[in-house]
Amino acid sequence: MFTLAHLSDIHLSPMPRAKRRDLLNKRAIGYVNWHRGRKFVHRREVLDLLTRDLHERKPDHIAVTGDLVNLGLPEEFLRAAEWLNHLGSPGEVTAIPGNHDAYVRIHPEAGTLHWRPYMEANADGKALVPTPETQFPFVRRFGDVAVVALSSAIPTMPFIAAGKIGTAQRAALANALETLGREGLFRVVLVHHPPLPGQGWHRGLRDAGKVKHIFKRHGVELVLHGHDHVHMVQELETSSGPGFVIGVPSASEAVAGRAPAARYNEYAIARNGNGWRVEMVGRAVAASPEHVWECERRVLRER
Incomplete structure (x- = not known):
């Protein structure tokens, strides 16, 4: 059995002090929004409780699906790299960027390049599916489980939080799913x-x-995402059987009287005859953080 933990939308706090020249772009609006409300929502003590719980449960691997930072300030990327290092080694953690990690155009050396060890194929994955020049998708293989990591992060205009995979990544995704499926x-x-x-x-x-068409045509067993800060489970029929598309709430957002609580999901994946057994366990923290509790246990697949 392989256990994979998934958390997303870290929005690491506290946010470093911004210089005036750093706010001469889209960041100015985000800076105001942060200090008027978001800093009271994304709380470091909540994130730290979930992180401690992850360390105690010791999953085989951890996936972080973006939005580690808030405004894309250079110091934010350094702090996020430190947080990733605390979460686990690059062999234990896979990370991808979100729209806040591409908040404005920034040179990679001042941005996500600090996370590169967490955003690279491992040797077993690269042997099956070479990483394209775009760097995404990259593949990591852990025994019977293969992780295909995409980037939907693109810089956008103010008040826009959209994403895009793009032609090159979609072609590489189709090839990766087909190759891994044959294995x-x-x-x-x-x-x-x-x-x-x-x-x-x-x-x-x-x-x-x-x-979605690529998933249906080439097959996929599990798709994990964030962005909406809500728990959502959707089943998708594919050429290889049912696949599940699952979003997780923010790992740092917990507000009194508002659902859902901050949460991460853990997936236990095991072969079951000619198919798979997949069980999902949700682990959550409330607005008055005292402990992490099991908020959901659900078998997604039995075969």
């Missing part, structure tokens, strides 16, 4: 934006319909 592996896709149609142009995945 008989359990395929987990990581993406920040919900990869199914239905969200508005201003915050949805703009090529979600094309991505």
Whole structure:
């Protein structure tokens, strides 16, 4: 059995002090929004409780599906790299960027390049599916489980939080799913934006319909995403059987009187005859953080 934990939308706090020149762009609006409300929502003590719980449960691997930072300030990326290092080693943790990690255009050396060890294929994955020049998708293999990591993070105009996979990544995704399917592996896709149609142009995945078609045609067992800060489970019929598309709430957002609580999910994946057994366990923290509790246990697949 392989256990995979999934958390998303970290929005690491506290946010570093911004210099005036850093706010001469889209960040100015985000800076005001942070200090007027978001800093009271995304709480470090909540995130720390979930992180401690992860360490105690010791899953085989941890997936982080983006929005580690808030405004894309250079110091935020350094602090996020420190947080990832605390969460686990690059061999224990896979990360991908979200729209807040591409809040404005920034040179990679000042941004997500600090996380590169967490955003690279491992040797077993690269042997099956070479990483394209775009760096995404990359593949990590852990025995019978293969993780395919996409990036939907693109810089956008103010008040826009949309994402896009793009032609090159979609072609590489189709090839990866086909190759991994022939190997008989359990395929987990990581993406920040919900990869199914239905969200508005201003915050949805703009090529979600094309991505959904790839899933249906080439097969996928599990797709994990964040972005909407809500728990959502959707079943998708594919050429290889049922796949599940699951979003998780923010790992740092907990507000009194508002659901859902901050949460991460843990998936126990095991072969079951010619198929798979997959059980999902939700672990949550309330607005008055004292402990982490099991908020949901659900068998997704029995075969």
